[in-house]
Amino acid sequence: MTPYESRIATGSAGFIEQRAGMLALIAEMRSLEERAAHASAGAAATFASRGALLPRERVDRLLDPGQPFLPLATLAGYGLDDSNLDTCIPGGSQIAGIGHVSGVRCMVVATDSAIEAGALTEAGNLKLMRCQEIALENRLPFVHLVESAGANLRKYRVDKFIRGGGMFYNLARLSAAGVPVITIVHGSSTAGGAYMPGLSDYVIMVRGQARAFLAGPPLLKAATGEIATAEELGGTDMHARISGLAEYVADDDAHAIAIARAVVGALPWPRAEAPARAAPPRSDPDELAGAMVLEHRRPVDMREIVARIVDGSLWLDFKPDYGEHTVCGHARIDGHAVGVITNNGPIDPAGATKAAQFIHLCNQSGTPILFLQNTTGFIVGRASEEAGMIKHGSKMIQALSNSQVPQITIHCGASFGAGNYGMCGRAFRPRFCFSWPNARTAVMGGEQAAxxxxxxxxxQAERTGRPLDEARLAAQKADIIASFDRQAGAFYTSGHLLDDGVIDPRDTRPVLAFVLAIIAQAQSHPSRPIQFGVPRF
Structure with a gap:
């Protein structure tokens, strides 16, 4: 491998303009995340009055101090229900991410019960299920901090109810796969929320605060006429002494978290090790804020992006003179070997063939593949059709779909048409998928669609001989462009859980190093699957 020599003039007007635009997008992203944190903090007095910690405080106490934490899907729900984007609270009322608990990398999910009492939402359900999938695929112990009023009956939708069952299916699969599920019940855990501890391997309940029941006192009275207090129906003491739901009883939130840390600490699970020292990129990763173009029609050599992510900016270009708009090569990130596939333009027949071969080679050597998406799609036109674009593009998708090595996708810029598919978009199940704030995703550009x-x-008007209403046609064109533009942005797509979160481009290297370490641990740590999840006795 040889160091890539950057050709970017960081003092140029273009670079400065691009950097300013990217920093503005990053600030907007942080503002949206802060909106959720601020809404949650607004309940501080209420939580303090009952001696409870706020959900974000619970997460902070659970995690090992000073260790990295990777938040996931922080914008979940943004624009999901066509709500007012100026007032909607992103995050799906769930705090989620991967962090260290007693030295063990764990998936951590906490119900943000400071927002609408932690009622389950479609975005929250989708986020929770995605976190469960990540935990299962990467063998991460799943630590769940629960306090939920159950489904929001005012916003009931039967389709959401049906799909929401997947979170319970996933819990059972985690346990059966030998991945421990540890749940703290901090407060009320009603209906669907009650099955969360019910399907866990270890349950900790807070005395005087935690309650778990399939039907709370109001529903019980409405359904059967029976009258019972919440404590009688599903309190901690009842579940610890009579039903057997709780393994551990805590005096308060802090005590419950200490017990959870002890449970994780007792597991014979690999402890995260400090990574070996790897050479940082020769090109400054901070320059990623200006190295990437914000207008997808403008060209960029994605090797400039690679050079600011990989160890020592060292890069081994694969077939650089063949299918040159599709860039493939070998590199290392924090010592982890990766194959990189990215785009300097549309994917043409030669580029698709080259990428398919490279995917096969990475599978042969067991090398994870990093996709840096920046493509306007598979090339169109008479010449490309005659050259076999369909069959060569299909060859690339065949290779990707049947690839057995872990794949990671970063949406760096454009992601249009079937290029989204060929470059391992969400539908092709990358192990992790993140977006930069400038990323744009659509079947095509709004102008092209219109x-x-x-x-x-x-x-059609010419065939039928009917006059064309030019005003109506102009209005239709404007509506289509607006609709495509509204849905293409990274914040909107992330709000619909089409990635695992939007990240600051300058954080790309540490994020990739973190998830590659998770993948390496999952591959080296044998699981102990059983036929069924551990039942509660």
Whole structure:
């Protein structure tokens, strides 16, 4: 491998302009995340009055001090229900991420019960299920801090109810796969929330605060006429002494978290080790804020991005003169070997063939693949069709779909058309998937979509001999462009859980180093699956 020599002039007007634009997007992202934190902190007095910690305080106490924490899906729910983007609170009322607990890398999910009493939402359910999937695939102990009022009956939708069952399916799968599920019940855990401890391997309940029942006192009275207090129906003492739901009883939130840390500490699970010292990139990662173009029509050599992510900026270019718009090569990130596939333009027949071969080679050597998406899609036109774009593009997708090595995707710029698929978009199940704030995802550009439909309308009018309403056509064009633009942005797609979160481009290297270490540990630590999840006795 040889160091990549950057050709970017960091003092140029273009670089400075791009950096300012990226920093503005990052500030907007942080503002949205802060909106959720601020809404949660607004309940501080209420929680203090009952001697409870706020959900974010619970997470802070659970995690090992000074160790990295990777938040996931912080914008979940942003624009999901076509709500007012200026007032909606992103995050899905769930705090989630991967961090260290008693030296063990764990998936941590906490119900943000300071927001609407932790009622389950569609975004929250999707986020929770995605976190469970990540924990299962990477063999991460799943630590769940629960306090939920159950489903929000005012916003009931039968389709959300049906799909929401997946979170319980996943809990059972985690236990059966030999991945421990540890749950603290901090407060009320009603209906679906009650099955969360019910499907856990270890349950800790806080005396005087925690309650778990399938039907709370109001529903019980409405359904059967029976009258019981919440404590009688599902209090901690009842579950510890009579039902057997709780293994451990805590005096308060802090005590419960200490017990959870002790449970994790007792597990014979690999402890995260400090990574070996790896050479930092020769090109400054801080320059990623200006190295990436914000307008997808402008060209960028993605090797400049790679050079600011990989160890020592060292890069082994694979077939650089063949299918040159598709860039493939070998590098290391924090000592972990990776194959990198990225784009300097549309994917043409040669580029698709090259990428397919490279995917096969990475599978042969067991090398994880990093996809840095920046493509306008598979190339179109008479010449490319005659060159076999369909069959060569299909060859790339075949290789990707059947690849057996871990894949990580970063949406760095454009992600249009089937290029999203060929470059391992969400539907192709990358192990982790993140976006930069400038990323744009769509089946095509809004202008192209509007122009396509305008051509169809004019051809139809010509065939039928009917006059064309130009004003109506212009209005339709404007609506289509607006609709595509609204849905293409990274904050909107992340709000719909089409990635695992939006990250600051300058954090790309530490994020990749973190998840590659998780992947390496999962591959080296044998699981002990059983036929069924551990039942509660």
């Amino acid at each position: 122009a396509t439909l305008e051509i169809v309308a004019r051809q």
